[in-house]
Amino acid sequence: MSLLDIKNLSVRFGDVTAVPVVDGLDLSVAKGEVLAIVGESGSGKSVTMMALMGLIDAPGIVSADSLQFDGTDMLRLKGRQRRHIVGKDLSMIFQDPMTSLNPSFTVGYQIEEVLHQHMGLKGQAARQRALQLLDRVEIPAAASRLNAYPHQLSGGMSQRVAIAMAIAAEPKLLIADEPTTALDVTIQAQIMELLVGLQREQDMGLVLITHDLAVVAETAQRVCVMYAGQAVEIGHVPQLFDAPTHPYTEALLKAIPEHSQGQRRLTTLPGIVPGRYDRPQGCLLSPRCPYVQARCHQQRPPLDAHERGAARCFYPLNLTAEVA
Structure with a gap:
């Protein structure tokens, strides 16, 4: 059985007649697997995981045939029941480390709060465990950082603290939403090495939301490519990189700067991702697709399985x- 099993997930903002920003998504993650979700900004990557975490507030509407995590239907859980899982067995690292930490409290207090909520640790036991977590995410002089406030930390240090909080209760599934976006290149590599090392050490599932296809090639076992709220291709690494089956995946790979060496201009995909009010009648990629045919303008294709994925x-x- 999959650790995470999502069937026909839709997220709308407004009412049930609104155009979905996540549209009929099917997704699964096995224990110990690294799944990458890639696509342009506005493709619905972050919204998908926020729906799983229960972070879509009104006027957002989340619906699904199944939203199962470790055998539990997340859609049926109420507040208290959900809090027993979210932050403990299911945890998330957000895009901007500088805003995911509370500026009013010290680093130590925030980590200890997670330990108290989900592991029942208090006092010196929680303090010692918080120190161990800072050491685990390789923060130098960890003891002195416990009393630091977020504004006293660099972006890389803040992200390491956010990771420490996310793994504090040893989750079964960790969602990392663009965990290196706000960091410089050298720190990005360190953070990714840290995340992958923790994932392997704890044998937890990892969902990596990213724009960096080089990171995907190095870390993920499977990839879900999203476009305009839909999964357009799901496949294994390295097969998906060697022979993509969807034109959008091919365009993403061609846009990698290394593939344009010797050319006057970088390879691009003309046009933009369609919004809520300008979605084409047929395939959502049809206005931009170099392989478009008449049928593509009239009908919307399903996600069909093939020998290497879908x-x-x-x-x-x-x-x-x-x-x-």
Whole structure:
């Protein structure tokens, strides 16, 4: 059984007739697996995971046929029941470390609060465990950082504190939403090495939301490519990188700067991701797709399984005629 199993997830803002920003998403994560979710800004990557965490407030509407985490239906949980899972077995690292920490409290207090809520630790026991966590995420002079406030830390240090809080209760699934966006290149590599090391050490599932395809190639076992709220391709690494089956995945890979060496201009995909009020009738990629055909403008393709994963395309690439 999968650790995480999402079936037909939709997220709308407004009412049930509003155009979904996440549209009929199916997704699964196994224990100990690293799944990367990639796509342009506005593709619904972060909203998907926020829906799982119960962080979509009104006027947001979340619906799904199944939103199962470790055998528990997350849609049926009420506040107190959800808090027993979220932050403990299911945890999330947010994009901006400088805003995910409370500026009014010390680093030590915030870590100890997590330990008290989910592990029942208090006093010296919580303090000692907080110190161990700071050591675990490789913060130098950890003891002196316990009494520091977030504004006294660098971006890299703040992200390490956020990671320490996220792993404090040893979660079964960790969601990392663009965990290196606000950091410089050298710190990015350190944070990713730290995350992957923790994932392997604890054998936890890891959902990595990122724009960095190089990081995906190095760390993930599977990839979900999202476009305009839909999963357009799901596949394994390295097969998806070697032979993408969806035109959008191919365009993302071609846009990697290294692939444009020797050319006057970087390779790009013309146009923009459609919004809520300008979605095409057929395939959502059809206005931008270099392989578009008449059928693509009229019908919206389903996510169909194939020999190496699944693709939402009537004319998938790099497949034999029998499979396509």
